[in-house]
Amino acid sequence: MIPVGDVPESTLQIIADNITGRFKLTTQILPPLEQPEYAFDERRLQYNAGIIIEAMEAMQFGNHDKVIGVLNNDLFIPIFTHVFGEARQGGKCGLVSLFRLMKNSDGSTPPKSLVLERVAKVALHELGHLLDLLHCEHKKCLMHFSGGVDEVDNMSLELCEYCTIYLQDKLG
């Protein structure tokens, strides 16, 4: 796990615990990266997730196989209005943004515990893509695509039985 800019350590720790607990992978929280101003799009007032990932892919992260960056900024990829997180299929680095997860779809503020649960879900989902898992049709599965926070809330922190087998297969 790597904070990008100023991210509370407790948030990173919860994500790390979920990764360890659910995917049975060893995690480590790395020293933070600077705010990714290079990826700021002045027209959209958002951060381009693709550019940040490319920059991260060019960095050395020791012997870590996969790296998940966590940041507070609003992310986008060029075709979409926003994304909660981004990772490329089978890639090395992924991103999770807290920005839109801190608000409910009706604009209200959710309890902190719900925000943390959402962040954990999105981080595990993006890590799933890094481990080559595809989007899943099963609506409750962690790998189901979520376009809004309601859908994030609706999906569980677990993989469905098929994605579980697929993950086990990938991790050997």
Place this chain on the structure above:
Amino acid sequence: MDGKMSVMIVDDEAIVRESLFHWFKKYGHFVETAASGFEALEKLGKYPFQLLFVDIKMPGMDGIELLEKVKTDYPDTLVIIITAYGSIESSVKAMRIGATDYLLKPFKPDQLSLVMERISVQKRLVSQYNYLKGHLEKITRFDNIIGQSSEMEKVFSLIPEVAQSDASILLVGETGTGKELVAKAIHAESRRSHLPFIAINCGAMPESLLESELFGHQKGVFTGATRARKGFLEVVSGGTLFLDEIGEISPKMQINLLRVLEEKKITSIGSREPVNVDFRLISATRRDLKKEVAEGTFREDFFYRINVIMIEIPPLRKRKEDIPLLVEHFLKKYCQETTKYVDHVTRDTMELLIHYDWPGNVRELENAIERAVVLSKSRTLNVEDLSFIRPAGKPISKTLSLREMEKEYIQQVLEGNNWNVTQSAKILGINRVTLHKMMKRYRLERPEG
């Protein structure tokens, strides 16, 4: 979203192509990208993409122009238009031309997800429709006889007319012209349509077997008759009996059948008890029976009995305008059967198909298309895929004796059918045993290697 699709992203902006590419990859779709309309068309020619995401504003060929070309050349390919300008006008135009949907850039992630859901449903419905249509085509008949030429129009107009009566029909036409299809169509249009349609190729079996097949036999009347068996003339009970190659039957069989047609009764082999039969007879021949009657080789009374109404089925070379339609029909048929996707024919190939004389008629054309579809490596049939066709007008040879001519023609058909004896025998209108004998006689052997 069930089922993976083949998707192509067409956008001049690399960043858009890349974003969508990675998004679709996450669903396990087969994804390609193209930076221009020209590149997209080139890739479409090589691979049957099911879905295109096309940016409306591109230099060179814009999205609308590409959409028009795709809808003309590959109507089954779905196109989603992406526009950054939110121009209602261009989106409406795109929808009119045949775009499946449009998206305004940038779109919410769930909008794209929704579009894909809709496409998935549409795809499932189309596939169900095609399955049912194919199924229906097998049980209905008019659709199976393809043609718009005036010659075929005459045949089409005759079918419902003659179907209403019970008069015997003689279908005359070269081998492979579709005589059995016409017979089935008449049966299906007749009041007997709910009753059996039984087709027998009189040329394919020896007289004794034909007699037993038609009239049936009692148990023990000859070696192998371990039990009594009803003949087709009885089994057809109220339906239509189609006797193909009627010109091949012996004078004795002609007398037997003549009696059945007059008395409407049969007596099975080894029995003395006549049984009443009721059927409508449709016969077919590729021979000139009138001439054979004049020469005394075919019974006149039998000829007039089976020939109350005569329908001539034109050879394919006399209705060449039907060839493109037939090619399209067979392409669809064999794409469905082989799960290959070949939906295009180059202009040169069509020229070749039109100019060829098709001695084996529609059947030969069907075999040629089937073979070309199986062998084709792209979605477009080109001249190389049909290299086994000898162009028309090419003389078989200069001065040949009848035997030499026969040998050369048999060789030509065998080569054209990759030395498949069954297929070649069908085209030649002879049975496999006869073809094997002729191959032996003329020392025709499949070249090694």
